[in-house]
Amino acid sequence: xxxxxxxxxxxxxxxxxxxxxxxxxxxxxxxxxxxxxxxxxxxxxxxxxxxxxxxxxxxxxxxxxxxxxxxxxxxxxxxxxxxxxxxxxxxxxxxxxxxxxxxxxxxxxxxxxxxxxxxxxxxxxxxxxxxxxxxxxxxxxxxxxxxxxxxxxxxxxxxxxxxxxxxxxxxxxxxxxxxxxxxxxxxxxxxxxxxxxxxxxxxxxxxxxxxxxxxxxxxxxxxxxxxxxxxxxxxxxxxxxxxxxxxxxxxxxxxxxxxxxxxxxxxxxxxxxxxxxxxxxxxxxxxxxxxxxxxxxxxxxxxxxxxxxxxxxxxxxxxxxxxxxxxxxxxxxxxxxxxxxxxxxxxxxxxxxxxxxxxxxxxxxxxxxxxxxxxxxxxxxxxxxxxxxxxxxxxxxxxxxxxxxxxxxxxxxxxxxxxxxxxxxxxxxxxxxxxxxxxxxxxxxxxxxxxxxxxxxxxxxxxxxxxxxxxxxxxxxxxxxxxxxxxxxxxxxxxxxxxxxxxxxxxxxxxxxxxxxxxxxxxxxxxxxxxxxxxxxxxxxxxxxxxxxxxxxxxxxxxxxxxxxxxxxxxxxxxxxxxxxxxxxxxxxxxxxxxxxxxxxxxxxxxxxxxxxxxxxxxxxxxxxxxxxxxxxxxxxxxxxxxxxxxxxxxxxxxxxxxxxxxxxxxxxxxxxxxxxxxxxxxxxxxxxxxxxxxxxxxxxxxxxxxxxxxxxxxxxxxxxxxxxxxxxxxxxxxxxxxxxxxxxxxxxxxxxxxxxxxxxxxxxxxxxxxxxxxxxxxxxxxxxxxxxxxxxxxxxxxxxxxxxxxxxxxxxxxxxxxxxxxxxxxxxxxxxxxxxxxxxxxxxxxxxxxxxxxxxxxxxxxxxxxxxxxxxxxxxxxxxxxxxxxxxxxxxxxxxxxxxxxxxxxxxxxxxxxxxxxxxxxxxxxxxxxxxxxxxxxxxxxx
Numbered sequence: 001x002x003x004x005x006x007x008x009x010x011x012x013x014x015x016x017x018x019x020x021x022x023x024x025x026x027x028x029x030x031x032x033x034x035x036x037x038x039x040x041x042x043x044x045x046x047x048x049x050x051x052x053x054x055x056x057x058x059x060x061x062x063x064x065x066x067x068x069x070x071x072x073x074x075x076x077x078x079x080x081x082x083x084x085x086x087x088x089x090x091x092x093x094x095x096x097x098x099x100x101x102x103x104x105x106x107x108x109x110x111x112x113x114x115x116x117x118x119x120x121x122x123x124x125x126x127x128x129x130x131x132x133x134x135x136x137x138x139x140x141x142x143x144x145x146x147x148x149x150x151x152x153x154x155x156x157x158x159x160x161x162x163x164x165x166x167x168x169x170x171x172x173x174x175x176x177x178x179x180x181x182x183x184x185x186x187x188x189x190x191x192x193x194x195x196x197x198x199x200x201x202x203x204x205x206x207x208x209x210x211x212x213x214x215x216x217x218x219x220x221x222x223x224x225x226x227x228x229x230x231x232x233x234x235x236x237x238x239x240x241x242x243x244x245x246x247x248x249x250x251x252x253x254x255x256x257x258x259x260x261x262x263x264x265x266x267x268x269x270x271x272x273x274x275x276x277x278x279x280x281x282x283x284x285x286x287x288x289x290x291x292x293x294x295x296x297x298x299x300x301x302x303x304x305x306x307x308x309x310x311x312x313x314x315x316x317x318x319x320x321x322x323x324x325x326x327x328x329x330x331x332x333x334x335x336x337x338x339x340x341x342x343x344x345x346x347x348x349x350x351x352x353x354x355x356x357x358x359x360x361x362x363x364x365x366x367x368x369x370x371x372x373x374x375x376x377x378x379x380x381x382x383x384x385x386x387x388x389x390x391x392x393x394x395x396x397x398x399x400x401x402x403x404x405x406x407x408x409x410x411x412x413x414x415x416x417x418x419x420x421x422x423x424x425x426x427x428x429x430x431x432x433x434x435x436x437x438x439x440x441x442x443x444x445x446x447x448x449x450x451x452x453x454x455x456x457x458x459x460x461x462x463x464x465x466x467x468x469x470x471x472x473x474x475x476x477x478x479x480x481x482x483x484x485x486x487x488x489x490x491x492x493x494x495x496x497x498x499x500x501x502x503x504x505x506x507x508x509x510x511x512x513x514x515x516x517x518x519x520x521x522x523x524x525x526x527x528x529x530x531x532x533x534x535x536x537x538x539x540x541x542x543x544x545x546x547x548x549x550x551x552x553x554x555x556x557x558x559x560x561x562x563x564x565x566x567x568x569x570x571x572x573x574x575x576x577x578x579x580x581x582x583x584x585x586x587x588x589x590x591x592x593x594x595x596x597x598x599x600x601x602x603x604x605x606x607x608x609x610x611x612x613x614x615x616x617x618x619x620x621x622x623x624x625x626x627x628x629x630x631x632x633x634x635x636x637x638x639x640x641x642x643x644x645x646x647x648x649x650x651x652x653x654x655x656x657x658x659x660x661x662x663x664x665x666x667x668x669x670x671x672x673x674x675x676x677x678x679x680x681x682x683x684x685x686x687x688x689x690x691x692x693x694x695x696x697x698x699x700x701x702x703x704x705x706x707x708x709x710x711x712x713x714x715x716x717x718x719x720x721x722x723x724x725x726x727x728x729x730x731x732x733x734x735x736x737x738x739x740x741x742x743x744x745x746x747x748x749x750x751x752x753x754x755x756x757x758x759x760x761x762x763x764x765x766x767x768x769x770x771x772x773x774x775x776x777x778x779x780x781x782x783x784x785x786x787x788x789x790x791x792x793x794x795x796x797x798x799x800x801x802x803x804x805x806x807x808x809x810x811x812x813x814x815x816x817x818x819x820x821x822x823x824x825x826x827x828x829x830x831x832x833x834x835x836x837x838x839x840x841x842x843x844x845x846x847x848x849x850x851x852x853x854x855x856x857x858x859x860x861x862x863x864x865x866x867x868x869x870x871x872x873x874x875x876x877x878x879x880x881x882x883x884x885x886x887x888x889x890x891x892x893x894x895x896x897x898x899x900x901x902x903x904x905x906x907x908x909x910x911x912x913x914x915x916x917x918x919x920x921x922x923x924x925x926x927x928x929x930x931x932x933x934x935x936x937x938x939x940x941x942x943x944x
Contacts, residue, residue: 027302033430043253044225048418050232059233060411061127061141064419067221068121069197078201081118089158091147104869106137107876120346132234146247156211164811174767176281184274191266194347228422232411265350271462273482277473282659289352291464297425311453314391318383328644333366335651353457364480365488372492381499382451393600403435405551505593517735535735538711544718553719557616559712564746575686576694578608583649585640605631612746614706629733636707668937672773675759710737718885748827752779760936768939770841777832778929788822790921795820796870812843859923862915874910
C-alpha cells in the first residue's frame with residue numbers, strides 16, 4: 001500500500017542523513033515519556049497515571065473507549081451518542097442527577113469541566129480541574145469512571161426523558177453543511193459503513209428504540225479491553241494506581257466478546273465528485289481530497305514516523321504560504337484556499353490530504369484549477385530551499401516554546417497525549433526527548449525528503465480523489481457540474497508547469513534604529529507587585545515580572561478615545577479598522593513579506609480600536625522580546641499600506657457577508673444587537689455596504705492619528721522577562737516613540753434600550769428552530785466589585801436552574817444557560833443577566849416562561865445549596881486565575897485607569913455571599929434597573 005512507501009521514504013532519509021544503520025528498515029523507537037506510568041489489568045483495562053504540578057492542586061480524570069457509532073448495528077444508529085448522554089443520568093453509585101450535583105459541590109462545573117464526546121470510533125469522558133486537596137474527591141472521581149465503565153443504570157424513564165434532549169441537539173447542530181453531508185455520505189464512502197454512521201444518528205431510531213437495544217450496545221462494547229483510565233495532575237501516583245486496581249480489577253471480561261475491527265475505506269479508481277446546494281448555505285466551499293491510508297499502529301513507534309509527521313507538517317505549511325500569497329493577486333479566482341492532512345472526514349482508518357477552496361462567485365472551475373495547479377507544482381518540483389528554511393525555523397521555534405514551558409504544561413495537554421496513544425497508538429515521548437531528537441534530526445533532513453513525502457501524499461491521477469462542492473441554492477444561480485470540475489482538474493494534470501519562485505526580502509525589520517529615549521522616573525506598586533516607569537516622551541510603562549509561564553511575555557498599550565472620537569462618516573471605517581490594519585504590512589515589508597521575515601519567531605502584535613480605547617497588544621517568548629518591541633514601535637510609526645493584501649481581505653469578507661441573510665443564527669444575532677442598542681448604527685454588525693464604503697487610506701490615517709501621541713498611552717508588560725534586559729528595549733523602542741498633541745478622553749456614545757422590550761420574529765428555516773436571548777439590566781448603578789461578583793454568581797445559578805428545568809425536566813432544549821456581568825469603566829454603567837435558550841419550537845412558550853419566572857423568583861429566594869456550589873467554583877477559579885498573566889493584566893489595567901481593585905477582596909466577597917444578599921441584588925440591581933429585552937426567533941410555521 002502507498003503508506004508503506006511513505007514510511008520507507010521517511011526511514012531512508014532518516015537512515016542516510018542521520019547515519020543510522022537500518023537493517024530491514026528497523027528504525028530506532030521513539031522513547032516513551034518515563035514520567036507517565038502505564039499498565040494493563042488482567043481484564044484488559046489500560047491505565048495512564050502522571051503526576052503534574054500545573055495547575056497546582058488540580059487533577060484531570062478521563063475514560064477513553066475505542067468504540068463509537070461505527071460499532072452500531074443498523075437498529076442502533078445514534079445509540080453510541082445517546083449512551084454518552086445517559087452516563088450523566090444515573091449509575092450504580094450516583095443516582096439520577098447526583099453525579100452532576102456532587103461534582104458541582106467540589107467546584108467542577110458541568111459543560112466546562114465535566115463533559116464527554118462521541119465520535120465515529122471513540123467515546124471519551126472527562127472530569128477536569130478536580131481539587132487534589134480532597135482525597136475523598138479523587139476517590140469519588142475514580143468511582144465515577146468505574147460507573148461509566150460498567151455501572152450505568154439506563155433507567156427507562158430517564159431514557160425517555162433524554163430522547164427529547166437528543167432531538168434538540170440534532171436540531172441545534174443541523175445546518176446547511178450537515179444536511180448536505182448527511183445526504184451525500186454514502187456517495188463519499190461507497191461500500192463502507194462510514195457512509196451510514198454520523199454519530200448523531202437517526203431521529204426515528206432515537207425516538208423509538210427499546211431500552212434493551214441500548215443496553216445491548218452498552219454491555220457489548222463498554223468493556224475493560226476497550227477502555228483506558230487516564231489520571232493526570234497533582235496526585236500520588238502509587239496510591240492512584242492502587243485505587244485503579246482495586247476498583248477495576250473485579251470487572252469480568254467475556255472471553256468471547258467481539259473484537260473492535262477497523263472499518264476500511266475502499267479505494268476509488270475514478271474521482272468521486274459531489275455537487276450539492278442548500279438554501280441556508282452562506283459560502284460556496286469546495287474540498288478536494290487525496291485519500292491515503294493511515295499509518296499502521298505497528299509503524300508509529302519508530303523515528304521514521306516522527307520524520308514523516310515533521311515532513312507533512314512542513315509541506316502543508318509551505319503550500320499554505322504559497323496559496324495565501326496567490327490569493328492576494330487581483331485576478332485570483334478564489335478568496336481563500338488552504339490545505340491540511342488529517343482524517344478522511346469521519347474515517348480514522350484513512351487519511352486525506354485536503355485542499356479547501358472558497359471560490360469567487362461563478363469561478364469554481366477556475367478556482368479549482370488555480371489551487372490544484374499549486375498542489376501539482378509542489379508535487380512535480382517540490383519546495384525551495386528558502387521556503388524550507390522558513391518552515392523549519394517556524395517548526396523548531398514552536399517546539400522550543402513548548403520545551404521552554406515544559407514544567408508548566410497543563411493537565412489537559414497530557415490527557416490528550418495519552419488518549420491519542422490509547423486510541424491511535426500515537427507516540428508519547430517526553431517533550432525533553434522530542435526536542436532533543438528534533439534538534440538532531442531537523443538540521444540534517446533535506447528539503448528533498450519533504451518533497452518526496454509530499455509526492456506520496458497526493459495522487460496525480462483520479463485514484464482516491466474525492467471532491468465535495470457545496471453551494472448556496474438561489475434561483476437563477478449557475479453551478480459547476482461533476483463533469484466541469486473533472487475537466488478543470490484534468491486540465492491542470494495536462495499542463496506543463498514551471499517551478500515556484502520564492503521572492504524574499506533579506507533585510508532587518510528596522511534598518512535604522514530610532515534615537516533612544518530614557519526612563520525618567522519610577523515607582524513601585526507593592527500591592528500588585530509592579531513597577532511604574534515614566535519615560536522621557538511622557539509614556540508610562542507598568543512592569544510586572546512573573547514566572548507563571550516560562551515562555552510568555554504579554555504587552556498591552558492602551559489610550560483613551562477609540563471609536564468614540566469618530567463620527568458617523570467613519571462608521572464603516574471603524575468596523576473595518578482591526579481587520580484592515582491586521583492585513584497591512586509594517587516598515588518596508590508588505591503583509592506577505594512580514595510573515596517571511598518573522599519566520600522562526602514566536603511573536604505577534606496587533607493594533608485594534610475599541611469603542612472607548614485604542615490598543616496595541618502583543619505577546620512573545622522571552623527569546624523574541626526585541627521583535628515584540630520592534631513591531632510595537634512600527635505600529636506607532638510605520639504601518640505599510642498593502643493594497644493587494646487589503647483587497648484580498650475585502651474579497652474574503654464580502655464572500656462571508658454575501659449570503660448573511662440566509663443564516664437564522666446571524667438574523668438572531670443582529671436582532672439582539674439592534675434591539676439592545678436601539679438600532680444605533682455605530683454598534684450595528686458589519687454589512688456589505690460597510691465593506692464597500694470603507695476607505696483604506698482613511699483607515700490608515702485614523703491609525704496614524706490614534707497613535708500619534710505615545711504620551712497618551714500606558715504600556716503594561718507582564719511575564720517572564722529579565723528586567724535588566726528589558727529596560728534598554730523600553731528606552732530604545734517605547735521612549736523613542738513620537739509624543740504629539742494633548743492627552744485625550746473618550747466621548748459618551750453608548751445608547752441602551754430603556755424599559756421592557758420584546759422583539760419576536762418569525763423566519764422560514766430549512767430545519768425549524770426557536771431561540772431566545774433575554775437581558776435584564778441596570779444602566780444607572782455604578783460599577784462595584786460586589787455587583788460584578790453577584791451578577792456572575794446569579795448567572796451561574798440560573799444556568800443550573802435552566803439546565804434542570806428546561807433541559808432535564810421539560811426536554812425542551814439541548815442547552816440552556818445564563819451569564820451575568822458588570823462592566824468596569826465605559827461611558828454608561830451596565831450590570832446585566834443574560835439568558836440564552838435554543839429550544840424546541842413546540843415548547844418555546846414553556847421554555848421562555850421558565851426563563852422569566854426563575855429570574856423573578858430569585859428576587860425573593862435563592863437556593864442555598866446552588867449558591868454554595870457556585871461559591872466553591874468561583875473560589876477555585878480565583879485560585880487558578882492568580883497564576884495567569886492575562887488575569888494580572890486586567891487587574892493592573894483596571895486599577896491604573898479606574899482606581900478599582902478587582903483582586904484583593906474578591907474571595908472575601910464571594911465567601912460572604914448569602915441567599916438573602918443574592919435575592920436583594922436581583923431585586924434592587926437587576927430587576928430594579930427597570931430594563932429588559934427579549935429577542936425571540938421562531939420558525940414561520942408557528943406564525944398565526
